[in-house]
Amino acid sequence: MSIEVHIDWAGETHLAGRLFPAERGTTVSFEYARDWLLRPGSFALDPTSLPLRPGMQHSATLFGGIQDCGPDRWGRLLIERAVRKKVLPQKPFREVDYVVALDDQSRIGALRFRSGPEEAFIAVSVGVIPPVVRLAALLRAAEAIHQENETAEDLRFLLGEGSPLGGARPKSAVRREDGGLAIAKFPKPDDTRDIAAGEHLALHLARNAGVRTVEVQRVAVGSSSVTVISRFDRHGEQRIPFLSAASLLGLEPSSPGSYTQIADAIRRFGDDVATDLRELWRRMAFSLLASNCDDHLHNHGFLMHHLGRWSLSPAYDLNPVPEMERARTNKTPVSEEHGESGIAVALEMASRFGLKPREARLILKEVFTAVRQWRNIGKRLRLKAATLDAYASAFENHSMDEAAKLLKG
Numbered sequence: 350m351s352i353e354v355h356i357d358w359a360g361e362t363h364l365a366g367r368l369f370p371a372e373r374g375t376t377v378s379f380e381y382a383r384d385w386l387l388r389p390g391s392f393a394l395d396p397t398s399l400p401l402r403p404g405m406q407h408s409a410t411l412f413g414g415i416q417d418c419g420p421d422r423w424g425r426l427l428i429e430r431a432v433r434k435k436v437l438p439q440k441p442f443r444e445v446d447y448v449v450a451l452d453d454q455s456r457i458g459a460l461r462f463r464s465g466p467e468e469a470f471i472a473v474s475v476g477v478i479p480p481v482v483r484l485a486a487l488l489r490a491a492e493a494i495h496q497e498n499e500t501a502e503d504l505r506f507l508l509g510e511g512s513p514l515g516g517a518r519p520k521s522a523v524r525r526e527d528g529g530l531a532i533a534k535f536p537k538p539d540d541t542r543d544i545a546a547g548e549h550l551a552l553h554l555a556r557n558a559g560v561r562t563v564e565v566q567r568v569a570v571g572s573s574s575v576t577v578i579s580r581f582d583r584h585g586e587q588r589i590p591f592l593s594a595a596s597l598l599g600l601e602p603s604s605p606g607s608y609t610q611i612a613d614a615i616r617r618f619g620d621d622v623a624t625d626l627r628e629l630w631r632r633m634a635f636s637l638l639a640s641n642c643d644d645h646l647h648n649h650g651f652l653m654h655h656l657g658r659w660s661l662s663p664a665y666d667l668n669p670v671p672e673m674e675r676a677r678t679n680k681t682p683v684s685e686e687h688g689e690s691g692i693a694v695a696l697e698m699a700s701r702f703g704l705k706p707r708e709a710r711l712i713l714k715e716v717f718t719a720v721r722q723w724r725n726i727g728k729r730l731r732l733k734a735a736t737l738d739a740y741a742s743a744f745e746n747h748s749m750d751e752a753a754k755l756l757k758g
Contacts, residue, residue, distance in 0.1 A: 366382050376408070608698075
């Protein structure tokens with residue numbers, strides 16, 4: 350049994366090919382549709398694992414560009430609970446089953462799926478995205494999931510709306526007041542600090558440091574904080590193709606990759622190569638100085654705005670991590686050539702990003718100056734003093750000390 354894979358592009362929805370998942374195991378095959386191959390201006394859905402060519406292509410695991418459409422850990426949790434409560438049919442889930450269990454309207458990127466030419470696009474809900482004003486109800490449903498006392502109605506409310514962007518944080522798709530699509534990210538009952546406040550602060554600091562970031566709003570829901578982040582893979586109702594850096598690099602899931610490898614992928618597949626290389630180095634410097642340690646290849650994304658070429662998406666999932674928690678987080682190394690990551694290594698590798706030493710130092714100074722203002726910016730954002738104190742070691746750290754010394758030299 351095959352699944353049709355469609356893509357929204359240039360104002361139309363096109364049949365790009367068919368996916369053939371094995372009934373058991375993880376093996377999967379894909380074949381581009383003849384009309385897509387012959388269409389002027391066609392492109393590869395995933396240039397690394399699904400190059401544009403005729404014939405069947407096979408993989409031991411789900412192709413990266415299709416896997417990117419699937420849920421994160423939070424979404425998988427919802428799907429598995431829904432199976433248990435018979436909200437979804439009971440069946441063994443393959444990787445592709447998780448992908449198609451998400452709601453078509455809120456699925457990341459521009460790929461869409463259906464079982465046949467006469468069928469509707471696969472979705473698990475009626476396609477009604479809750480508005481921002483329903484954040485309190487969404488938060489209550491998410492808390493019920495964590496407390497393992499959720500109802501079938503809670504699951505129906507949340508299921509399909511959990512975006513694959515990010516990790517294990519509970520979240521839901523929501524509609525902003527202007528009708529735009531966004532992600533609401535909720536606290537967890539076991540949080541020891543205000544995660545939403547930290548992300549809100551980090552995104553503002555990054556923007557001050559010259560990084561292109563997602564648009565973010567922090568909303569108080571009772572005594573909790575919720576971040577509402579605008580979706581960058583939409584322009585109105587138009588869907589924009591998306592790939593994670595992990596897929597663009599074609600690395601195994603267990604591979605941490607590196608910033609220099611992302612830079613190499615930009616050279617190979619990028620649209621505005623020089624601009625994106627400079628932007629990537631700036632983001633790397635910010636992550637080092639602001640202790641953005643939950644920094645892995647799925648937290649770096651690419652969008653296709655121009656035919657067949659990929660551009661860095663706005664930065665997302667920037668989460669400053671206090672010193673005591675850093676050992677439990679992931680971190681993308683600066684380079685595959687170095688075991689350690691730090692400001693000195695970043696400067697040493699600047700040429701891999703098309704930067705001369707002087708240019709890299711100027712960018713570092715701009716980022717350092719922005720991060721150093723973390724407490725003042727936090728006060729302007731009206732964050733509580735106790736919340737700011739909880740993040741002090743994220744912004745006052747060894748990397749900041751190292752940068753201060755190097756900039757004086």
